[in-house]
Amino acid sequence: MPYQIYSHTLPSATLGTQRILKAHHFGEQGARPKVYLQAGLHADEWPGFLVLNSLIKLLKEADDKGLIKGEIIIVPVANPIGLAQNFHGYIPGRFAFSDGGGNFNRNWPQLGEKVKKRLKGEVTGDAQENIGLVRSYIAQELAALPENTELQGMKKTLLALSMDADEVLDLHCSGEASMHAYVAQEFEDYFKPLLALLGAKVGLSELETGAASFDETNVSVWRTLKSDYAHLIPWGSRSLTLELRGENDISDDYANQDANALFDYLVLRGVVLGNAPEVDDSEVVYYPLDAMDLVKAPSAGIVCYSKNIGDPVEAGEVIGEVVDLMEDDVTASRYPLIARANGVFFARVQRRLVARGESIAKIAGREHLAFREIGNLFED
Template sequence: MTYQIFSHALPNATPGTQRVLKANHFGEAGARPKVYLQAGLHADEWPGFLVLNTLLRMLKKADEAGLIQGEIVIVPVANPIGLAQNFHGYIPGRFAFSDGGGNFNRNWPQLGQKVEKRIKSEITGDIAANVDLVRHAIHEELCLLPETTELQGMKKTLLALSMDADEVLDLHCSGEASMHAYVAQEFEGHFRPLLALLGAKVGLSELETGAASFDETNVSVWRELKAHYAHLVPWGTRSLTVELRGENDISNDFAQQDAQALFDYLVLREVIAGKAPAIDDSELVYYPLDAMDLVKAPCAGIVCYHKAIGDEVEAGEVIGEVVNLTDDNVETSSYPLVARTNGVLFARVQRRLVVCGESIAKIAGREHLAFREMGHLFED
């Protein structure tokens, strides 16, 4: 058996407290391919917790049977800081209360330019050697990252566990949603089997969002180097963000279904020995992220949707309404939510009391929308 659990202590935020990240390791260290999985970076998104817990049980059996061929690292609870933000029974785990605040999945350290300076005089025509060179340089730069605060320590630890992986799978969810994923354009084909196994019909394809999210950060070094050295530096890491439906889509059935899909994908990538699964990706469609309509609340009030998750919609169609509870005339207090593109309604906020101007629904479209700004494709 190769299964090991390593505990990584974060810097003390306050006297007498300390949080820990637990990483589950399968396979021999350094074996390839290496796949890294984590859940709960947004600490109020919980389906991934149960999915990875279920996957761990499957992997332990595979390990006992000697089937682990590569290396697998799983951090089932990636953000103990956010989970501790319990405010009167509610865990607002998307944004940090301390360390300057901000979205836990934004503004991760970007190492591309620093790594390029380290390796530029040593790049050769040996592609395999170049990959090793880059990974060593990434490790050296990671060691230099500050870890004075608890949040800095968490980011540094998670990147140290993931940035040498061949694939990085970051598990999230939306408020209410169908299964979908955010995938870099370069990896559409590579991750198509994974999305098919998960039953996703919507993939959001992007080149670079400008968010410096966790999954983007894991490939940003390689994207930077490929701009300089093209084919001499291959994709050493591929990553994506998987959205496991909605916040309340948590059950043993869903967890078993999704964990089996992830397990089958690990077999497909030959990380685990076994018969490769059959793939039917006929229902999966990739939509450009800059074609995604973020439907905004025209006023504050109670939202009522006329369309269900997964429904096709047309530009100009009313997909719901927001009722302004303070309008003087109750006969005219309902304001329509109008789609601005043809596509699929795939996600919306779970709560029904909404704030004026906030994005409350997402429609995956096929044509670029002029009001969507490249480099700022995520609003939070």
């Protein structure tokens, strides 16, 4: 099948409005491996838009040469609802204004137990046959999901495009950060080449965050089934969240660099025909997500960092200060930001005016932190 673009219309939320999702399809439908990529689920995180735009150009050239072996679906703008939340020139696209609010990348529909009930008594000794059976039941459960609201329709559409993919790559970014990724523990080795190609040296590894995020939802069915069926049901999907540096790290140079890395990865996985790149992943280090220190502002005020993104830090070390502008004694108006983990300072909020108690910086550590709650590792 030649390259095609499909438009998916979302349920109309208000009179006279209508939003769409555009999906770019490469390769024959049903061909394997299948890879799904999207950007902008958090609608205020934009680097992925340009990266996928550049990747589509590369894939169109490959398609013209007949090099697409598998199936690739790209949704370069995954959240038109969030993009419409323009408030006096600012797009607060992380949380929904309507449909009960909430983080756009939390609380996605969980289908594992429903598929498990359908599958009971039908698992065979043929692992590939079982994968096909599970995918058919996933499709049936997806079709039964409600789409009474615009947000429900968006979630249902994105899952219908992604949940039968062998790999799901969800592109995000942080406020200010080095390239990093959130990866399920089971897939650390599998995705190490991807991180290396992208130049990411930090991977945050977790079993389950409790967030029911988009990337976790795509593998949740398989994780649920493997607890009962082990090797009889191999991983039918692997997913991760890529954090493409910071919000303002947007340029043609970055976009072309990252798009070429993703293209090389598709060649490496046999989705696109070509000479597989040699990958040195020796610099990629995984840090447990429950060992990540979320540094909180001890006071409201202006934050001044003394450490840079990518710097190593030690527990007890000061990485910056918050200046309380309302303090009467200006000589005693600075409050230190103290690291609680030995590791790497890899991300921070872009704003320099912060609120008391707000998580404003992230340090990837190696040892579990007692104050980090397993199953509730994302605070927002």
